[in-house]
Amino acid sequence: MRLNPDAKQAKKDKSMTAKTKGKVTILTGNQAIAEAMRQINPDVVAVYPITPQTDVAERLSSFVADGLLDAEYVPVESEHSAMSACVGAAAAGARAITATASQGLVYMQEVMYIASGLRLPIVMANVNRSLSAPINIHCDHSDSMGARDSGWIQLYSENAQEAYDNIIQAVRIAEHQDVRLPVMVNMDGFIVSHGTEVLELLDDKDVSEFVGEYEPVFSLLDIERPVAIGPFDGLHGHFFEHKMAQVKAMDKARKVTLDVGKEFASLTGRDYGFFEEYRLADAEVAVVVLASAAGTCKIVVDELREQGLPVGLLKLRVFRPFPSAELVGALRHVKVIGVLDRSVSPGLDGGPVFAELRSSFYDMETLPKVMSFIYGLGGREFKPQHASEVFSSLLSSSKTGYLGIRLR
């Protein structure tokens, strides 16, 4: 078994800074996020099962049935209803949590805009899976990228540890008074959700103290202070102004995400920012990648570094709000950047991360070469050889395109 290089690093860091000693255990990604949700102890859980998230729904309902989670479990009949139940619960002043994947996320999307528009700090785990057709249950990021403009904060996780940590931090980011926006924590379907990993869990008490007590701004159940939530904006209302407030809250989420990450690091020793830089400081070429593929790329970076090649990696954790300035700052010395997208926008030259990253560089005087690579659609395997292909393309500034596609 190949040890995750991060886990080793985390262990080293932890011995220096961490205040608490966590419990080291073995869990799948799904078990890890279900465990995080149990420890957060929300008031309402409304989940509809869908592959590859089903395990989370099952575990949460078992936790409630066994008295391990003191929440109202709403066995909804669809994802549209799951998100609607969360909106209703959050409007009533409850801390609400859900989880979904793929088609389920698409089905939720109508209500996701309502959750963010009403500024309800709902936390959701999304186990990334491709979208039909053809029907496919394996990982890609088409589902969450389709929801990128829904006003939800989006965090991506490389492994089960990060998924667990992100869920706990998501509560604090969402509920922060400067933010009050819903947060989606993404984790790669099957690769992470069903892969068994060694990870460190916090004590229930530490999680409980870290997330704190939820204090809603408004509650429909507060009869002393009656409110109308979600009213008609009128024929010449203030829709635009309310959207602007949402845009500003998303801007403020940048600082809050970093602050929460720092506080989490002081508790656990595991540091979280907008992104992770891996051997990037002196790199001349680098890849930018989300989620689990970063692990594969890191192994290849190490191999190529041993050969003396100036390669590095940037793993993006926070996709919304998009940390443009910080990304440019971290990558400005890199000559050739390869962006790996696990989703495709047919008709656009390159995936969403590529388009947004390259646009971030537009105002710079010296522009790096930014190349697009699409990989892993429908769970197509992303192997070290594909990462090597990317790096040789970057080193020779040559071909770009689609990785691991079977050609006739």
Place this chain on the structure above:
Amino acid sequence: MKKWEADDYQLGATIPLGGTARENMTGSWRSTAIPHFMKGTCQECETPKKDCPDFCADCSDSCQRDCLLCWISCPDACIVMRDGEIQGIDLDYCKGCGICALACPRGAIIMVRQN
């Protein structure tokens, strides 16, 4: 009616008051038909017994004048009640849908076209 500005709203466009729907007189977009309520027809039972909405065999105490079928049917809660008796229709909110007229077993509400 209060003129709402962007700053008057709270987080998430929430209105920090109860019962504000009353300020919005939605009867201004009523159809051309207006319900006309005839109190006498509603309360003085002159219809043959077979049309009794309460299926009373004779005109006993169980006979309900003010049967409230219009009140329960109105989608905009425009049927005005006082002391257990229907007084009329609140045209500030009535959309002219005519459901009350259809629901009334005694023909006490008729829809009148307005130009």
